[in-house]
Amino acid sequence: MSSRTLSSVLRSRASIFKPRQPQLLHRVSCPNPGQTRSYAPKHSSSSSPPADPSQNDLLNTKLRTLINAIPPSQKIRYVKDSSPSSTTHPTTTPSLLSALLHPSRLPYTIGTDICHIPRILLLLRRQLSEPGYVEGEMPRFWTRVLTPLEARYSGWNSPGGVEGRARFIAGRWAAKEAVIKAVSAAYSGGRGKVFMHDIVILNAKTQSAIKEGLKAAARIEARESGGAQQDQLGGEGEVKGGSPRAFVKVPGEEGWVEVSVSISHDGEYATATALVAVDQKIAAGVKKEKSLVRGVVAKTYTDARYL
Structure with a gap:
């Protein structure tokens, strides 16, 4: 193409090479008075008029106006303590450090556990519906949790249905798990390793x-x-x-040791807490003190509920 033809084409289409119009810069004030920042809106090829501001834009504008109206002296700021006694990281006191490095032996240990009753009910129903199950016999889970002595007096065939049995065995499961936790913390060196059949829980009737x-x-x-x-x-x-009493067979010379147990049922859950005496001398003293208090109460109050 000749230069003359090219120049004529360029002259006829000169509108293509028109320079872009400068965009209007909007100014937004910052929280700090006296400082401003400028920004340009995104370029749009369409010539349509700008849309109305949305509700969020109006709220943001009002929020910025409120923030800018607050004097700088009233704004919350973090001020680092420059006193000589301040340190970057908190330190422990000597007494707390001594307690951490030299723990004292507590006289009691506590264990607690919670059991979901519908889960136990589902397990019992599944074992009762197995092909090899004999009507009237105790399911495997029942004999797994209870010792032969407990199972004999547990009343598997007593009225109440499988729902009542699930509620009962869930409480016994939670109680024995709580005893296992408390005993394992009370007896160190592997002596506190006990299992379900090492624990016997008997109510007053049994x-x-x-x-x-x-x-x-x-x-x-x-x-x-x-x-x-x-x-x-x-x-x-x-x-x-009428509260149940728990006994645990601790490996070693202790033999059978009584443990304080509390069992509670609330809705779909059964909870239990066990208290184990670490020092047998303290346990003997507490037992003697209870007997003395019981005698004083018996002489003071004639009502049987205080005994």
């Missing part, structure tokens, strides 16, 4: 049945031998209180 059975066995033995009946219970054949 305790009375066991003690009456021992008395009956002693009477039969005395009648057959022709001698006098001997009290094998040491004069403590009466059961007081």
Whole structure:
């Protein structure tokens, strides 16, 4: 193409090479008075008029106006303490550091656990519906949690249905788990490693049945031998209180140790807390103190609920 033809084309289409019009700069004030920043809106090829500001834009504008109206002296600012005693990181006091490095042995340890009753109910129903299950027998989970002594007096065939049995076994499961946690913290060196069948939880009715059975066995033995009946219970054949008592077989010389247990049911959950005495001397002192207090209360109040 010749230069003349090219120049004629350029002259006819000179509008293509028109320079862009400078865009209007909007100014927005910053929180600090006296400082401004400029920005240009995004370029739009369309010649349509700008749209009305949205509700969010109006709110942001009002918020910026309110912020700018606050004097700088009233704004919250972080001021670093420049005093000589201030440090970058907090430090422990000598007494706290000594307690951390030399922990004292507590007289008691506490264990707690919670069990979801519908989960236990689903497990029992699944085991009861197995093809090899015999009607009237205890399911595997029942004998896994309870010892033979507990299972004998647990009342598996008692009225209440599988829902009542699930509620009962959920409380026993939570109680034994709480005892395991408390015992493992009380006895160090692997001596506190106990399992479900190392723990026996008996309510007042079961305790009375066991003690009456021992008395009956002693009477039969005395009648057959022709001698006098001997009290094998040491004069403590009466059961007081309706709360269950827990006993755990600790490996070693301790043997069976009594543990304080509290079992609660609330809705779909069963919770339990266990208290284990670490020092047996303290436990013996507390037991003696309880017996003394019981005697004083018995003389002061005649109502049986205080005993």
